[in-house]
Amino acid sequence: MIVLAFLVLAIWLALFFARGGFWLCRERDDRSNPPAPNRWPRVAAVIPARDEADVIAASIGSLLSQDYPGDFRIVLVDDQSGDGTAQAAKTCAAASAAPGRLTVLQGAPLPSGWAGKLWAVSQGVHFAEKNFAPDYFLLTDADIAHAPDNLRALIARAEQGSYALVSLMALLRCESFAEKLLIPAFVYFFQMLYPFRFVCDVRKKIAAAAGGCMLARADLLARAGGVESISGALIDDCALGARMKRVGPIWLGLTRRVVSLRPYPHFDDIRKMVARSAYAQLHYSPWALAGALTGMVLTYFAPPLLALFADGAPQACGIAAFALMSVTFWPIQRFYGLWGMRALTLPLIAALYMVYTLDSALQFRRGRGGMWKGRAQAHRTEGA
Numbered sequence: 001m002i003v004l005a006f007l008v009l010a011i012w013l014a015l016f017f018a019r020g021g022f023w024l025c026r027e028r029d030d031r032s033n034p035p036a037p038n039r040w041p042r043v044a045a046v047i048p049a050r051d052e053a054d055v056i057a058a059s060i061g062s063l064l065s066q067d068y069p070g071d072f073r074i075v076l077v078d079d080q081s082g083d084g085t086a087q088a089a090k091t092c093a094a095a096s097a098a099p100g101r102l103t104v105l106q107g108a109p110l111p112s113g114w115a116g117k118l119w120a121v122s123q124g125v126h127f128a129e130k131n132f133a134p135d136y137f138l139l140t141d142a143d144i145a146h147a148p149d150n151l152r153a154l155i156a157r158a159e160q161g162s163y164a165l166v167s168l169m170a171l172l173r174c175e176s177f178a179e180k181l182l183i184p185a186f187v188y189f190f191q192m193l194y195p196f197r198f199v200c201d202v203r204k205k206i207a208a209a210a211g212g213c214m215l216a217r218a219d220l221l222a223r224a225g226g227v228e229s230i231s232g233a234l235i236d237d238c239a240l241g242a243r244m245k246r247v248g249p250i251w252l253g254l255t256r257r258v259v260s261l262r263p264y265p266h267f268d269d270i271r272k273m274v275a276r277s278a279y280a281q282l283h284y285s286p287w288a289l290a291g292a293l294t295g296m297v298l299t300y301f302a303p304p305l306l307a308l309f310a311d312g313a314p315q316a317c318g319i320a321a322f323a324l325m326s327v328t329f330w331p332i333q334r335f336y337g338l339w340g341m342r343a344l345t346l347p348l349i350a351a352l353y354m355v356y357t358l359d360s361a362l363q364f365r366r367g368r369g370g371m372w373k374g375r376a377q378a379h380r381t382e383g384a
Contacts, residue, residue, distance in 0.1 A: 005314035008302045012324040015299075020195030023188070023328035025335050027196035027253040029153060029168060034160040036152075040070030041135035041159070043151060043215075044128035048107075048120030049089070049142035050079040055261040057092040062145040064096040068152050072101060073132050076142075077120040079107040085142070103127070114231045122227040129218070137221060139214040139240075144170055146213070147257040154215045157251065164220040164248030165241060168255040170212035174336045176265040183264065184332045184342075185349045186274070187254075191332070193281075194238065199245075199252045207245035211237030213258045220247045234280040254335065271356045278360035289361050293354055300325070300350035 016023075045063055049056055056076075063074050078086040086104050093102040105127055107120050114122075121139060128134055136158065138151060150168075158166045169190070172183045194208035214237065221227075224243040233239035244250050264270045282288040303325055306318025329343035 001310060001314045004302065005306055005310065005317035008298055008306065009317040009321045011299055012303070012321040015192070016324045016328060019192065020197040022191040022195035022197070023331055025191075025254055025331045027200060027251075029157070029253050029255045029257060031253075034153075034156040036156055037159040040068065041155065042071040042132065043068065043073070043136045043138055043155065044132050044134035045072070045074045045138040045140060045151075046121055046124035046128060047074070047076045047140055047142050048079055048117045048124065049076055049081065049085050050116065050120070051081045051083045051085060052142035053081070053083040053085045053088045055143045056085050056088050058145050058261055059140075059142050060089045060092045060102065061096065062147075063140075064093060064098050064101055065148050066146065066151045067148045068155070070155075071132075072151065073128065073134070074102045075105060075124040075128050076102065077105045077107045077124040079116060079120040080109070103131075115234055115236060118227055118231055118233065118236050122231070125221075125227055134218050137216045137218055139211075139216060141212050143260060143262040144212045145259045145261055147259075150213075150255075150257040153257065154213075158215055158217070161249065161251060163251050164217050164224075165209060165244040165250040166215045167209035167237070167241065167250070167252045168213040168258045169210040169253070170258040170260045171254075171256050171336075172260045173263050174338070176263070178267045178270055179264050180336075180338060180342075181345065182267070182270050182349060182352065184336045184338065185329075185346070185353065186270075188329060188332045189353065194252075196252050196254075199241070199250065202245075202249050207238070207242040207250060208252060209237040209241035209244075209250070210252065212260060213255070214240065216240070216244060217248070220244065223247045234277050267352070271359060274353065274356040275360040275363055278357040279364045280360075282357075282361075284364060286361070289357070292357065296350055296354055300347045304347050 047059065060074065060076065066072060076089050089102065089104055093099045105123060107123055110116050110119050125137060128137065136155065154166050157163065169187060172187065174180055174183045194206055198204040198206040199208050224247045229243055230236055230239040241250055264273060279289065282292055303318050303321035306314050307322050310318055325346055326343040329346045330340045333340050333342050
């Protein structure tokens, strides 16, 4: 048992001290205010939308209200919606002060080999390239709302740092009991997998982005292979981040300027969200799944079990590991405005995420992997 106890403590010492301080939440867009550039570049926002009539007006309205001084256009690609998404967007634009900013495209049928979102994004990017020749693309989602100064701040940061990609992790909705329990952990686990400090470091290979808000330099996006280079990716934001880091520096941080409109009122809603891509993260490998689950048991369950039921040195190791675990989970709780003592619930939360990850693998085996708006986008041929 002593060997196991030391291994568990070593895991948390490594996460605490050698994982880029992922848990500190230091990479945030409100920590600095880059100066305005000498020239405000042309920007085209591209929004893929499929059956988003309930949120599209708020999302499009937030973009139409941007206080950006330069040329800014918005391209909404209606991806075969059946609920009036396109009309809702047009109505919102007609009532705004800048109705001419919005163009609505009817998306073409999904071709083989493409993920639905990326196919819609690709159509929007090509339309904007042909008609607006933008310097930057703002790639965002139909369920995202932007503060009026967000685009201005994104461009200032991108220009100051000569970034190929600037991405912000949207503030996810955290109102229901299920959201308060599980949503901060979703961000925490993402930060652990892709420490933002490492993502922003050109010397590190780790790359990622957050799909709700990605500002990409148009010329470097083309050099990276364009959207076509990641056409089948389910975890499209991290795939794009990896492509863009090959051609220039990237920056990823937390924000309150970008807010998700998507509610997850019930545990099953969050299960579906996690299950959509969890097995893809493991490259559809049963061996990787087994390894991940074993790692989660050692990381999240062993510390409290050792602390409660062991004695002597193993118990001391368990107590120390559980303390480190709780300390690392505290900052993201506070970022979401929640009581810090919720950090003690991480083992319970990890158990639920393990179940959701297993469900993701099961859905893939049933041919329902990557399910979104009636489409199963992960196919057996994608697995090794």
